Amino acid sequence: MRLATYNVEWFDDLFSKRGELLIDDHWSGRRDVTRAQQAEALGMVFTAMDADAVMIIEAPDTGIRRDTRRALHSFAEAFDLRAREVLVGFVNDTQQEIALLYDPDVLTARHVPGHSADAPRFDGTAQIDLGIGDGEEAVIFSKPPLEVELTVAGGRSLRLLGAHLKSKAPHGAQGAAEVRRLAIANRRKQLAQAIWLRRRVDALLQDGESVVVLGDLNDGPGVDEYENVFGRSSVEVILGDGETALYDPHASEALRGKLTPQPTTARFYIEPEKRYLQALLDYIMVSQDLREVAQGWRIWHPFEDARCWQAPDLCSALLAASDHFPVTLDLAI
Structure with missing residues (x-):
């Protein structure tokens, strides 16, 4: 079984209010990319991932006039994808939903929002102590994680937690002092969300579940200097330690140190500096019981993955499709 996580920038812009896929020459939300170019690039990437x-x-928005399921069904039909069924959990107000697109012929999927004493449902409010001496604070998810019970044809079930943690970027800040204040405030929120997510992981592991955490965590060890204020990254919090630790080889590589080669899953253009910034933001973490059946993680990076680099059309598609690249994991179950 192949699992993937993929952050698709401005996916919602590719659909009409009726959920129709817009393949035309109007600009998409992507820089210098038309809707037709982005849609066709995404079709190639999803087909190649298989x-x-x-x-x-x-994922495309759900709102008064828009529907994530309708849009993704339209997308899957347009490119004849076998992953064509859609599962959505708690919708949000950001126009960026979290959704699972899957093959109903080989899998069944249910949204099963759980809770425990210290980890309420993801659409609720949690009281989190960051451990820096300032007590508990109320925390919410602007994009509530999607908790999925995924069952394969043989009956084996997994619990997937799809997450998109708070961005640390100080958008809208003016001046160095405001940038620092907002960056630290955003990191506080992100770290609190990571603690909440890790508490849910612990509860599932205690219940004997096989757990996979996947998505855009907007963080990585050593990503910025404000991490030192709290002593750890959100990624380290979610990974945990000891017998209940989750595993992702790319996270492990990044944790070895700043001077070691770093895998990357995202590529952003920095306009003032006229250059691209690369970062490791997207992960697939598995519980210890799944490590024996995990046959390999892959970042579909057009320049760093040899198989992508050797397929020029796929390279171009990955660059046009999003500012993130997909991550896949094959499980022998």
Whole structure:
């Protein structure tokens, strides 16, 4: 079984209010990319991945006039994808939903929002102590994680937690002092969300579940200097330690140190500097019981993955489709 996580930038812009896929020459939300170019690029990427289930981050919006399921059904039909059924959990107000696109012929999927004493449902409010001496604070998810019970044909079930944690970027800040204040405030929110997510992981592991956390965590070890204020990254919090630790080889590589080679899953253009910034933001973490059946993680990076680099059309598609690249994992179950 192949699992994937993919943050698709401005996916919602590719659909009409009726959920029709817009393949035309109007500009998409992507820089210098038309809607036709982005849609066709995404069709090529999804086809090449050939995943049984894709956790889509920044999926098309659900609102008064828009519907995530309708849009993704339209997308899957347009490109004849076998992953064509859609599962959505708690919708949000950001126009960026979290949705699972999966193959109903080989999998069944249910939204099963759970809770425990210290980890309420993801659409609720949690009281979180960051451990820095300032007590508990009320925390919410602007994009509530999608908790999925995924069952394969043989009866084996997994619990997937699809997440898109709070961005640390100080958008709208003016001046160095405001940038620092907002960046620290955003990191506080993100770290609190990570603690909440980790509490849910612990509860599931205690219940004997096989757990996979996948999505855009908007963080990685050593990503910015404000991490030192709290002593750890959100990624480290979610991974945990000891017998209940989750595992992702790309996270492990990044944790080895700043001077070691770093895998990357996202590529952003920095306009003032006229250059691209690369970062590791997207992960697929598995519980210890799944490590023996995990046959390999892959970042579909057009320049760093040899198989992508050797397929020029796929390279171009990955660059046009999104500012993030997909991550896949094959499980022998």
